[in-house]
Amino acid sequence: MKKPLKEQKTVLLILLSNIFIIFLGVGLIVPVMPSFMNIMHLSGQTMGYLVAAFAFAQLLMSPLAGRWIDCYGRKKMIIIGLFLFSVSELIFGVGTHVSVLYLSRLLGGISSAFIMPAVTAFVADITSVEERPKAMGYISAAISIGFIIGPGIGGFIAELGVRAPFYFAAGFALITCISSLFVLTEPLTKQQLLETIQLKKDTNFVSDLKRSFHPLYIIAFIIVFVLAFGLSAYETVFSLYSDHRFGFTPRDIATIITISAIFGVVVQIFMFGKMVDKLGEKKLIQICLIAGVVLAIASTMISSYLAILLITCFIFLAFDLLRPALTTYLSKTAEKEQGFIAGMNSTYTSLGNIVGPALGGILFDVDINYPYLFAAVILFIGLVITMMWKEKQSTGSLVK
Known part of the structure; x- marks a missing residue:
């Protein structure tokens, strides 16, 4: 019997924070990107490629991340994803060469591929069919709120320096990562994870895509x-x-x-x-x-x-x-x-x-x-x- 949402407020809040920080991090850097572009002497084409690199990494990693989430658990993937996101924001902040920025965006895309589906699966696991729409609505709202306030907060933090928003996002993600480590409890039992590993041992990325x-x-x-x-x-x-x-x-x-x-x-x-x-x-x-x-x-x-x-x-x-x-x-x-x-x-x-x-x-x-x-x-x-x-x-x- 799954607990009602009102009895899982802390867990839900942590999960929503995980989604929120990803999109807050994206929004934070919007106001400083033109200045950052000028400082780094980057072309518009390069900026476009940096955006594409994030989406491309997320695209390639998502099917594999989905398999790992089922086989190794939601909590592990969330924590790994948040840690990678923190590292990616830090790398972008300290980066002085375009190759380092590409590395940052690739790590960011991979982290997003871990966090988004892991949180969604976690929420699905802990909610009843009746309450699931409400919970999914909260996730969507967390995404929207991150987009809304991200640029505003980023503009304010940028007063401290053009690289400050990246450091802020990195720190916030690390705090959320640590909170998830201590507050979240894996919703799947070891037996369920073993059964999934057994079920998927004869499948691979291509077969999952076909499925x-x-x-x-x-x-x-x-x-x-x-x-x-x-x-x-x-x-x-x-x-x-x-x-x-x-x-x-x-x-x-x-x-x-x-x-x-x-x-x-x-x-x-x-x-x-x-x-x-x-x-x-x-x-x-x-x-x-x-x-x-x-x-x-x-x-x-x-x-x-x-x-x-x-x-x-x-x-x-x-x-x-x-x-x-x-x-x-x-x-x-x-x-x-x-x-x-x-x-x-x-x-x-x-x-x-x-x-x-x-x-x-x-x-x-x-x-x-x-x-x-x-x-x-x-x-x-x-x-x-x-x-x-x-x-x-x-x-x-x-x-x-």
């Missing part, structure tokens, strides 16, 4: 890819689009993004669980995809600041609800293989995050409206794919 194409999983994984693809394509050009079409200042753009993110966090924390209870994951996913299609197209037809703010609030909300809805659905299909599912979830997300911004940037150079229209098409394809979900593939609240 992700199983009818039970593939549609949801495609939606994960579509979400990451469409969202990253949309977000990549948002600031460029706002600047080129409307002449918005950085402050105008930051205000829109911040208000939209806060709106999304509030809904995730207080309403996501109730939405899943009432609609089920499948229907909620479809509603969010429809909203994404309509609002992405509407983004090309508006001009007032208030209209842009409203559209952005609701399209970001749709994306924010999609993430935990998909994660909840996948965790219900996983049974004893939460690590495998969470790892593949991370893999398909990384793949979308690599391809989406690249195509979004190319389309922006052709026509500034094309990235939004393209995102709408991709989300519509995702909606059509969800129609292929069959009753026999559904579990829990998906059976409607």
Whole structure:
């Protein structure tokens, strides 16, 4: 019998802190990157490659990390991931050569591949099917909050020096790592871990990747890819689009993004669980995809600041609800293989995050409206794919 969430507040808080620190660390460095770029004499192309290196390392490591999470335990992978993240931020802070920065980003991608699926699997293990949507909503909110306050904190810390935010992120991650070491208790027994190792001894990275194409999983994984693809394509050009079409200042753009993110966090924390209870994951996913299609197209037809703010609030909300809805659905299909599912979830997300911004940037150079229209098409394809979900593939609240 699993304990109610209210009796596991400390454990849940530590797990959410683990996710939060990763995205806080990403956000912290945003304000100082232009200055850091000038100090290091880096080109825009190099900065782009540094971003890609993180996503590429995460993409390659995620399936393997998923296997290790199931075989060696959630707690070990979380602690290793946090330690690697702390080291990666420290290396970036002290780095004086571009090769060192690449090493930092590769370690950062690997650490993210460990932490994200391990925390997701841990939460799935300790929550009942009824309370899991609420917990997944908290995870999504932790991600959003990290993104929201990261740049603000980074700008404040940067007053101490352009490298200070990296040192802060490294220290914060190390503290969280130590807290996890002493507070978290591995949710799987030694017997369960041994059974998983035995089960997976005849499988490998390639076979796991092939297994992700199983009818039970593939549609949801495609939606994960579509979400990451469409969202990253949309977000990549948002600031460029706002600047080129409307002449918005950085402050105008930051205000829109911040208000939209806060709106999304509030809904995730207080309403996501109730939405899943009432609609089920499948229907909620479809509603969010429809909203994404309509609002992405509407983004090309508006001009007032208030209209842009409203559209952005609701399209970001749709994306924010999609993430935990998909994660909840996948965790219900996983049974004893939460690590495998969470790892593949991370893999398909990384793949979308690599391809989406690249195509979004190319389309922006052709026509500034094309990235939004393209995102709408991709989300519509995702909606059509969800129609292929069959009753026999559904579990829990998906059976409607």
